[in-house]
Amino acid sequence: MTDASNTPTGNHGAPGASAKAFVCGWPITHSRSPLIHGYWLKQYGIAGSYEKIAVEPGTLDRLIDRLRAGEFAGGNVTIPHKEEALRLVDEADAAARAIGAVNTLFVRDGRVAGTNTDWFGFAANLDRQVPDWTDAASGDRCAPRSRALVIGAGGAARGILYALIGRGFNHIHLVNRTVEKAEALAAEFSRGTARVVATGFETLSELAPSIDLLVNTSSMGMVGQPAMAQPLLDLIAGFPGHAVVADIVYVPLETGLLAAARAHGLRTADGLGMLLHQAVPGFEKWFGVRPEVSEGLRHHVLADLAEKQA
Numbered sequence: 001m002t003d004a005s006n007t008p009t010g011n012h013g014a015p016g017a018s019a020k021a022f023v024c025g026w027p028i029t030h031s032r033s034p035l036i037h038g039y040w041l042k043q044y045g046i047a048g049s050y051e052k053i054a055v056e057p058g059t060l061d062r063l064i065d066r067l068r069a070g071e072f073a074g075g076n077v078t079i080p081h082k083e084e085a086l087r088l089v090d091e092a093d094a095a096a097r098a099i100g101a102v103n104t105l106f107v108r109d110g111r112v113a114g115t116n117t118d119w120f121g122f123a124a125n126l127d128r129q130v131p132d133w134t135d136a137a138s139g140d141r142c143a144p145r146s147r148a149l150v151i152g153a154g155g156a157a158r159g160i161l162y163a164l165i166g167r168g169f170n171h172i173h174l175v176n177r178t179v180e181k182a183e184a185l186a187a188e189f190s191r192g193t194a195r196v197v198a199t200g201f202e203t204l205s206e207l208a209p210s211i212d213l214l215v216n217t218s219s220m221g222m223v224g225q226p227a228m229a230q231p232l233l234d235l236i237a238g239f240p241g242h243a244v245v246a247d248i249v250y251v252p253l254e255t256g257l258l259a260a261a262r263a264h265g266l267r268t269a270d271g272l273g274m275l276l277h278q279a280v281p282g283f284e285k286w287f288g289v290r291p292e293v294s295e296g297l298r299h300h301v302l303a304d305l306a307e308k309q310a
């Protein structure tokens, strides 16, 4: 691991085989991104590098300057810097602006560009694990499968809402412990034909038969966090048979929510796939190869997760 205040040591800013990339955060020790990008660098025989950089809060601008100076081709940004990165980049795309956070940086014509790939990772994982999760994928914008229920209104929920609206879900119910946060997010993301409604727990059982997709974006069910709330687990029994249940929590891989959905015969998508797929666009931009999310990569990351939990 290196420190953000290090001075540049050569020019590796051009994308390609010897490019340098990083993940920055505070703390950064637990990031799984080096595991993913390191696997791909080895698989594709690329001599580039991907390192962890510890960046103290309030000092991200120094690392962005190192990018502008040509030291790196780009990098990932994680907690707590994603929102600040959006303010500091020279340009941000529509996804980053709508989500309000940047998780991937790259250099274009000497300018630092920011994007957000979480929404892409979520959608690409669903495309892989449950190919017909949205009829919008077939181009039928009036498809009946368009009603989603989203649990949580934190940072991750923003990327999920962006993905769902982009894929044609036009009725989205948002349920969150802190109702005001769900209301604020619903107001921000409701536009065009998309309706996002902050929904109270009391009305959820009436809605259950019309839910096509449930996504947990909250930290409930994660190791070390409270279990998924029982009233939300109970809803699953009322879902239609075609409903899909996705959890973005990936430690454990099979959360209580996913186990309950499987017990009712519903199709599910776990959170590890989102983590792996969100890394694809960055790797391609920095190293010039579009990497594959393979079973081998999945096992590589799973083995590490199992080791850390043991």
Ligand code: NAP
Pocket: 118, 121, 151, 152, 153, 154, 155, 156, 157, 176, 177, 178, 179, 181, 217, 218, 219, 220, 222, 225, 226, 248, 249, 250, 271, 272, 274, 275, 276, 278
């Ligand atoms: P965040 O901004 O801190 O938001 C946490 C959300 O969980 C909020 O909606 C919060 O509700 C809710 N919550 C927390 N504890 C709760 C409890 N005891 N009961 C009910 N609700 C509770 O976190 P985040 O960045 O959105 O991340 C959320 C989860 O997604 C984490 O587990 C993270 O690891 C996972 N994640 C996975 C991926 C992936 O690639 N698979 C990517 C990003 C995040 P309040 O608003 O009421 O506080």
